[in-house]
Amino acid sequence: MTSSKPPILSFANDGSCSLFSPTAMPAASSFLWNSRMMAQYNCRGYVTAQFMQPEPAKYSKGPGLEATTFMQPEQPYFSHYPGRFFYIQERATNTLFSAPYEPCRVAQAEFEMRSASNSIQWRVKHQGIEALITTWLGDDEVAEYWSCQLINHSQQQKSLTLTPYFSVGYLSWMNQQGYFDRTLNSIVCPAVTPYQKVEQYFANHHFADTTFLWASTPPDSWQASQQGFEGEGGLHRPSALEQDALPCEAAIYQTPVAALQYQLTLAAGETSEPLLLVFGAAKNTQEIHKRASNWRTTFLELINGDLSPAITKMQAHQFKTDLPDQWLQRQVNHWLHRQVTYHGETNRLTTDPQTRNYLQDALGMCFIEPTRVRQSIITALSQQHQSGEMPDGILLHPDAELKYINQVPHTDHCVWLPMLLETYLQETNDFELLQLQLPYADSEQADTVQSHISKAMDWLKHKTDKRGLSLIEQGDWCDPMNMVGYKGSGVSAWLTIASAYACQLWGNILKQAGESAPTTHYQELAAEFRHSFNHHCWDQDWYLRGISDDGIAFGTAADQQGRIFLNPQSFALLANAPNEQQIEQIRRSVRHHLNTPFGLQMLAPAFTQMHEHIGRVTQKFPGSAENGSVYNHAAAFYIYALYQSGFGDEAYQYLTRLFPSDCPDDQLRRGQLPVFVPNYYRGAHEYHPEHSGRSSQLFNTGSAAWVYRIIIQCLFGFVGDQQGIKLTPQLPSHWQRCSLTRSFRGATVTVNYCRDAAVSQTQIHCPHAKVDGQHISGLQDGQHYDITVTLPT
């Protein structure tokens, strides 16, 4: 039986995703970015926008002095959260509503938020009036482009007022103001970013501290003082809208707002001319003046559907799947691909990405823009210490500093290098890179990339205790696991086996590069790590997570909380640590202890109190973030490991749970648009089943790269090698056919997979290329290849 209720979500053929309610999943959001900025758009009209100067900054802020911080999970919204609101009034009928939804929160007859690659559009209908609102980001500038049209669907002429209200917020205790500049036809809100030390004056000197809202049409009235707009009526029924016109008040060391008012008369059926708005940051009015000369042209391009260079470039890289599950297909084709691109292009809007994030975001980018990855590898390795140690963060700007978590010493950063290199070489076959000479952070003496990475592996070995287990210091992949080894002797079981895996991969790469002695060395290192891990870290039915400074093992069957962790199991599989029986035990234990309807929890049961031998992770709220959420990055490792171990069907089951499904109950629970893989869904299913599954709404996550890799390399089995492509698909048994088209080493390759009861083993055909078993070689630059893979049923 299907419900007759309209869907909450749907996909269009072009991949755009529509949400049909502003209340069903109130935290749902989509995002846009360009080279200078990123903006996250909540379905109800709230917007979180950040730009780089060079550190992340905001031109539209909350109503109080906000902390400067990294992006927070499950960010709560509230009425004065920064937003872009369009108040629409018909005075004759005393009608007032706001589009998209906030702050009036009037139940609308129709609501649609449509997220596309480079735009977000709302269609809202109330009392015969439709508002059509579209937003894009400009290219290479800190500017949101907005268009708003009203349509009179009634049979009568309507006199309407349209009042865009764009939050500017509490900018500064030093200096904040706002006024309407007639020559610019803009609300202009200059401010001075607060500071106290004289050196900051020079550092801040170039700041784009002026928020502006430009309009294509002169408003009938305006308002720049927030308090004067809201009055006693409140944001949901502002006092200023009770008057015939806005009061045209400047903000004089008061919280500014950018509000403009237009009187419109629309005949029955008439659509208004689009009101075009540009909202952003500039250094001063001169800059606004200069930039404004391009805005009308840009709008024409945007409205005509011309794509921004960033999106055009992204789409130039072909990537298209055809899957039996169309819901999943849309998420993968349009959104996962886009999310990986976003990570690769923006580095999560930080000037000092964590080294492991930087390397894994690059891992995803190998499939899309490998030349960019080459530069990332160079940048990262040039910041390596001569000792082989990788720094906690990679500095991407001359003024960048290690901040936040990058001031805490973690010991895992080296292990990600071979995983990135493996992927990079699979996609490019660029083994020449290994011979490139690069300096160190603490020495100008150059060394080859190969030596850099070998040193990194040797450093991992150096950072082990006498048992051969990896010292954790104040954290590994799990940042807040900060008290296992802060006294100097605690070890990470996961890092031990991840080091084994890294050495194993590095050995493989060196082998392909024809380096026989080093190959043996790193294979031996891998074996040593593996041996120590197996000897010290197996506990009844799974591998434990670590052993503290004081010798307390955790992640064991004896623990009441944090009994089992996912990561040691995943990397054990990857590093071939367990025997057949252990593999069974691991798979059973993971399924039993960690699986939920919303994906795999990274540990269970979640901690509900501080454990001083483990650290900060145990203080996090149970089921949030690293404390037992469905942490998708960890889930992706396990899925990758299952595929690598040949458990394709099982892997696929877990894989689909990373994505919001087409089932309304699942959608409501996750509360997230299916346009990105979030860093986590709430876990602690055992304590809070009614909250589990809720998305963090954070789209910065290492999972995007891995899921993308999994789909290409594991599901479709499309792996580059030194000759060309090796095809080892692991399609779900119930799939009859599917296909993949992607750019690969200058060629375009389409692989059509189908099952045929007539074949007993996989058969591959590829006209114009050489096929040898699973291997395809002889691909030419610029050509299109159609490969057919016929699989037994």
Next chain:
Amino acid sequence: MTSSKPPILSFANDGSCSLFSPTAMPAASSFLWNSRMMAQYNCRGYVTAQFMQPEPAKYSKGPGLEATTFMQPEQPYFSHYPGRFFYIQERATNTLFSAPYEPCRVAQAEFEMRSASNSIQWRVKHQGIEALITTWLGDDEVAEYWSCQLINHSQQQKSLTLTPYFSVGYLSWMNQQGYFDRTLNSIVCPAVTPYQKVEQYFANHHFADTTFLWASTPPDSWQASQQGFEGEGGLHRPSALEQDALPCEAAIYQTPVAALQYQLTLAAGETSEPLLLVFGAAKNTQEIHKRASNWRTTFLELINGDLSPAITKMQAHQFKTDLPDQWLQRQVNHWLHRQVTYHGETNRLTTDPQTRNYLQDALGMCFIEPTRVRQSIITALSQQHQSGEMPDGILLHPDAELKYINQVPHTDHCVWLPMLLETYLQETNDFELLQLQLPYADSEQADTVQSHISKAMDWLKHKTDKRGLSLIEQGDWCDPMNMVGYKGSGVSAWLTIASAYACQLWGNILKQAGESAPTTHYQELAAEFRHSFNHHCWDQDWYLRGISDDGIAFGTAADQQGRIFLNPQSFALLANAPNEQQIEQIRRSVRHHLNTPFGLQMLAPAFTQMHEHIGRVTQKFPGSAENGSVYNHAAAFYIYALYQSGFGDEAYQYLTRLFPSDCPDDQLRRGQLPVFVPNYYRGAHEYHPEHSGRSSQLFNTGSAAWVYRIIIQCLFGFVGDQQGIKLTPQLPSHWQRCSLTRSFRGATVTVNYCRDAAVSQTQIHCPHAKVDGQHISGLQDGQHYDITVTLPT
């Protein structure tokens, strides 16, 4: 003609101050404090509460992650600003309003906010229902005590619901929650203050991270999830109040709130039993349990009007004036005295008060609790450097660090020592203090207090250029004047003459102490400073403010902005720098350029753009804070200087403008309750006359101490000396009579002043004491003296 409109403000005989509108001055507030915390109560129900652990912390926060910062001027309020709201509903009549006023913002028939010394009370009447809400702070605990009663003024029985809603807010991204604990009858909201470094775990370990709301009566229902309370209705009409009961939902890693609901049935005329609530912070539920056992008793004491020890102690120190201006009298007797006590007791809720603030707050305390001041002098001088330099802040806790502005080097801190010492000795005659041996911050070798202060004066001399002008480095009294001398050679004219004044005072003290050679030395130093100042800093009609690193003088007639600064004129008068003609020029210039209806601006015209040879002050918003506001601390210096120069009538005119007056227009403009002197009123009267006069609402200010001193020592002319009291009143010429009663050196002294046409010169009578001209001596501990001062008309 008097208006028939009811007053906005009034004083009761006990000094309590009532405000009769929640909208006339929406930012108006009063404050309470105890030894652990401070809370500022906005008239509409918003509350800013801070407690020390040891740094200032909050248990009731805003809806987003707030910056940790110092108290900001003109703090904007918004709907989700932390508040204590009481929703009151009569379902039968569909009546919903909230007391005091937010968030429903329903126009009430009657409103009164009554601020008393140790309580704040609201009486609100709407639709026949009166809410009587009172709040106090507990002693020595982080707890607000609240009582709420409803009165049915109608002729019918009413069924009401009362729903206290106390904001908890966004506590932490690491861990936040909230639930109802039946055994405690409390909403309990544990959280973990976010941190990332392991050392912070140990530093934060003792934090009182649990917010609680305890109630005297079990609620009928409760709600701890903010979002679940508000729903789509909004804070002004919460969805949870549309139901028969609150949903009883815990906050599961969601923004918590403390909301309780009570069903009440009140007969016509009936008053409900008081609902008693305690809201605050605790380490854990065990602590709440332990503390709760005292709360009912404490409530009884509070409701019975028993005063807290802090207030009792404050009132034990007698201070009472009888002035012709009753409005001013109430502000002085009840509120100025209280504000000075607050500063002296709390050090503005910081662990590292700026040295100049610490010394001047102590200066005010000399008149109230001089033994406490003795310890402050010891604390401050023990942190002096051996070089004589005073640090930028005084550390009051073992874990305290210099923060914010105290990380910027200022060169004025030494000059405040003799001003404090002079006052302390006037009040105590404790010249023995000068011989007390104290260490330095950088040496255990002890030195006498006298040597410490002599070294401080010598250091001031050492910090001069070859012209004898004082080097300013990155600021003097004016913190943000940070670029005059950051290259090393810019000088402060004000600091030069303030140094002259300090040396002059120190010479006087040494003279009284019988130290003849040092006396001469410091008199000579004073003369040298004075000479350099007069030689280099007079500019046409006034003294300039400084000369930058690059030799640019500012605060001169040639300047378009910042033409004249108040402080150099004030201290020039104090240090006897100007000749008679110059004094006239100064007084005329100050009146012409700096005077406004709301007091004296500290500079004019305000800067409207950055001046790189002056610094950050020029970037502040024109008319705010140091950039040309009516900065009361500076105004107080000038008033003090006018009195010292014998211009009592002129001084009095400026003095009254420091206080909100009894004129409604003035009250509305300032927008502040007359219960404290704020740090500033908006200036830049020349640019923004419509905004000038608006209070910063900040009650942390050096002006309190100086105004208190001015009233005692200048207006009443009551100055302690080595024998007893010297009486040199400078009453306004139009005053016929007034009186002062105060504790002084263990005695209680009442001075009655009256004018009598029959006398040609001041006559003083004091039974049981010795009168010698203006001098009174022979006062005995524990006695009460009645002094009569008869003045010529």
